Amino acid sequence: MCAIVLNAAGALRPEKERLLSEAFTTDLLIVGAGMAGLLAAADLQEKGGNALLVEKSRGVGGRLATRRIGAAFFDHGAQFITARTPRWQALLSCWQAQGIATVWYRGDEDEHPRWRGLPTMTAIPKQLAQRLNVRLETKLTCLQEATTGWRAVFEQGEPVFARAVLLTAPVPQSLAILHAGQVHIEPSLHAQLEAIEYEPCLAVMALLDRASRLPVPGFLRPQHGNIAWLADNHIKGISPVPAITLHATPLFSRTHWEADRQETGKQLLEEAAPWLGAAVTEFQVHGWRYARPLKEATQPCIILREDPPLLLAGDAFGGARVEGAALSGWAAAEWLAGQLK
Numbered sequence: 001m002c003a004i005v006l007n008a009a010g011a012l013r014p015e016k017e018r019l020l021s022e023a024f025t026t027d028l029l030i031v032g033a034g035m036a037g038l039l040a041a042a043d044l045q046e047k048g049g050n051a052l053l054v055e056k057s058r059g060v061g062g063r064l065a066t067r068r069i070g071a072a073f074f075d076h077g078a079q080f081i082t083a084r085t086p087r088w089q090a091l092l093s094c095w096q097a098q099g100i101a102t103v104w105y106r107g108d109e110d111e112h113p114r115w116r117g118l119p120t121m122t123a124i125p126k127q128l129a130q131r132l133n134v135r136l137e138t139k140l141t142c143l144q145e146a147t148t149g150w151r152a153v154f155e156q157g158e159p160v161f162a163r164a165v166l167l168t169a170p171v172p173q174s175l176a177i178l179h180a181g182q183v184h185i186e187p188s189l190h191a192q193l194e195a196i197e198y199e200p201c202l203a204v205m206a207l208l209d210r211a212s213r214l215p216v217p218g219f220l221r222p223q224h225g226n227i228a229w230l231a232d233n234h235i236k237g238i239s240p241v242p243a244i245t246l247h248a249t250p251l252f253s254r255t256h257w258e259a260d261r262q263e264t265g266k267q268l269l270e271e272a273a274p275w276l277g278a279a280v281t282e283f284q285v286h287g288w289r290y291a292r293p294l295k296e297a298t299q300p301c302i303i304l305r306e307d308p309p310l311l312l313a314g315d316a317f318g319g320a321r322v323e324g325a326a327l328s329g330w331a332a333a334e335w336l337a338g339q340l341k
């Protein structure tokens, strides 16, 4: 393994770029610090490899997200975590022992306990990131094939050269990065990737003047109307004050995506009023453009190129839930660990 620090003098001269492309700044560049990227990096680290993880946002976790408004805390992305596979179940139990995960409630339908982060969802990704080499607010805009690896170009800062790259952003975002760098993708695979669609979700986070009427354990799935999910973050145990998360249905989110967010939030909160039984004192709206993939791919991750290695991972491949993202990240890490030895 060899590390080179690029100098900060701006654009690289061609001969220097050629030399640098022979000696990498990192063995593996992982793009996206959601669960797929974090668990791939953690797994590779355990296997003795190292990875540089870049994340465009200010924090880690991706769609495992918590927002604070005043004294209130809101899990506004994934609401709970289920475990259907032994390795993931074991990891959740381990996080429980470490005090960063707990069972929120036990679902009737399929008997999978619903886990949550402790104190909030982001406790899990934050703990994972502590042991990893993560650069926040680093948005990859273009990936280009270099002589013996990949040259990654960011919105700001110097490019990075990597022997291998793992992209874990939602597929349309990863494809945009590959298109920008004119990376060739075999046409039938390209068509498959282009066909991966996601449902959007408008999430409203509202502070209430008193406790909501939602029953313990603090959630509701309305059967009709524009609201898919309502959760009381106070009853859930993450907010010291009454605070609800409302997720609009995919249909409502799609048809109101371009509409004024404050007006849309008001409309949804009016619809929720009978369940809340309390006045809203303040609210914010967040739009998840790529909330969940509509159809899962048949492989847990996609090997776009064996040499130099280029992979895609994330919930579009492993399954449209937190566990799916984890399984996809692990599958990518296993393949990469063999390649990078």
Ligand SMILES: Cc1cc2nc3c(=O)[nH]c(=O)nc-3n(C[C@H](O)[C@H](O)[C@H](O)COP(=O)(O)OP(=O)(O)OC[C@H]3O[C@@H](n4cnc5c(N)ncnc54)[C@H](O)[C@@H]3O)c2cc1C
Residues within 6 Å of the ligand: 031, 032, 033, 034, 035, 036, 037, 054, 055, 056, 057, 060, 061, 062, 063, 064, 076, 077, 078, 079, 080, 081, 082, 138, 139, 140, 141, 168, 169, 170, 173, 177, 201, 203, 247, 288, 290, 291, 292, 313, 314, 315, 316, 319, 320, 321, 322, 323, 324, 325
């Ligand atoms: C509203 C909502 C509710 C949900 N509810 C549940 C639930 O209850 N249970 C459940 O199991 N799952 C749920 N999910 C799905 C679950 O959150 C996802 O399946 C999982 O978190 C996806 O993880 P990931 O690592 O594949 O992707 P992400 O979490 O999206 O991570 C990808 C990361 O890549 C970063 N990124 C993107 N582009 C770039 C770039 N150019 N450069 C650098 N970084 C970049 C992003 O900022 C992001 O952090 C929900 C999702 C949403 C949105």
